[in-house]
Amino acid sequence: PHLHLGSFEIGRALGRGKFGRVYLARHRDSSFICALKVLTKAQIASEGDENLVRREIEIHSKLSHPGILKFYTWFYDATRVFLVLEYAPGGELFRKLQKKGKFGEHEAAVYVAQVADALAYMHKKNIMHRDIKPENILLGFHGEIKLADFGYSVHSASNLRSSLCGTIDYIPPEIARQLRKVRPGKEEFYNRNVDLWSLGVLAYELMTGKPPFEMPTREQTEKKILTGKVQRTGVEMSKEAKSFIRALLVLNPDERLPLDQVLEHPWIVMHCGRIRSSRGIFGY
Numbered sequence: 187p188h189l190h191l192g193s194f195e196i197g198r199a200l201g202r203g204k205f206g207r208v209y210l211a212r213h214r215d216s217s218f219i220c221a222l223k224v225l226t227k228a229q230i231a232s233e234g235d236e237n238l239v240r241r242e243i244e245i246h247s248k249l250s251h252p253g254i255l256k257f258y259t260w261f262y263d264a265t266r267v268f269l270v271l272e273y274a275p276g277g278e279l280f281r282k283l284q285k286k287g288k289f290g291e292h293e294a295a296v297y298v299a300q301v302a303d304a305l306a307y308m309h310k311k312n313i314m315h316r317d318i319k320p321e322n323i324l325l326g327f328h329g330e331i332k333l334a335d336f337g338y339s340v341h342s343a344s345n346l347r348s349s350l351c352g353t354i355d356y357i358p359p360e361i362a363r364q365l366r367k368v369r370p371g372k373e374e375f376y377n378r379n380v381d382l383w384s385l386g387v388l389a390y391e392l393m394t395g396k397p398p399f400e401m402p403t404r405e406q407t408e409k410k411i412l413t414g415k416v417q418r419t420g421v422e423m424s425k426e427a428k429s430f431i432r433a434l435l436v437l438n439p440d441e442r443l444p445l446d447q448v449l450e451h452p453w454i455v456m457h458c459g460r461i462r463s464s465r466g467i468f469g470y
């Protein structure tokens with residue numbers, strides 16, 4: 187019989203995402219534990235985000251990598267769409283960062299290396315995440331990272347005219363420039379290198395507790411991003427960490443350190459050893 191809400195015992199509400207709530211759930215017949223993301227059709231329609239949800243399902247269902255939250259299946263009823271997702275017990279990296287204030291360089295590098303490995307897998311499939319930030323990174327049972335929320339992921343290059351909700355601290359200059367444009371006119375295209383910029387922002391925020399271009403207002407943050415000038419923080423950083431961040435927070439997208447070199451960067455290697463990125467079982 188087809189999958190429906192009755193197939194699950196619903197547990198505690200884990201939290202709320204952009205389109206609705208996320209619950210802990212157990213599939214009755216198999217006792218399999220999962221996370222059930224409940225999206226209300228009315229809410230999706232009101233934001234005109236049907237294709238965002240369609241894209242999240244289409245893209246996320248094709249991804250299979252240890253650093254990416256598993257997408258098992260989905261179903262819907264008269265008023266809601268349900269996504270059956272892997273349950274990551276550790277919750278959001280964002281909350282852990284808030285609690286700790288900031289991470290040491292070793293812990294930050296281990297997280298960044300895992301995100302880079304998951305991004306390398308996605309880029310190989312010509313998919314960019316486009317929304318890398320601590321809120322979209324969950325933690326598994328062993329504290330390993332799980333990239334979640336593929337609402338903004340798209341195939342190959344595209345031009346995003348989006349209602350980037352939430353923080354804009356992670357958007358790269360090539361997108362920030364577009365947000366200021368009022369007339370649709372000449373939209374520059376951008377590509378997967380947006381994820382490289384966000385990886386640099388992530389590394390900075392994990393080590394300092396603050397995103398590099400954070401300003402009191404959105405337009406000041408946008409302006410700061412366009413300068414690409416990272417403000418000094420009180421936090422002491424190793425020269426390898428500074429070099430890593432400087433290699434990614436580069437205004438020109440094509441000059442950012444490519445992902446395979448990210449995994450070979452001294453800052454990553456000194457903390458994580460040589461990451462065998464997800465190659466075949468023979469290691470090449």
Ligand SMILES: COc1cccc(-c2nc(Nc3cc(C)[nH]n3)cc3ccccc23)c1
Nearest residue numbers: 200201202208221271272273274275276277
């Ligand atoms: C806004 O904060 C939100 C929103 C939605 C879920 C959580 C949350 N999630 C998960 N695990 C998940 C979530 C998904 C889709 N798979 N595994 C675990 C947690 C643990 C403590 C607090 C919160 C948690 C937070």
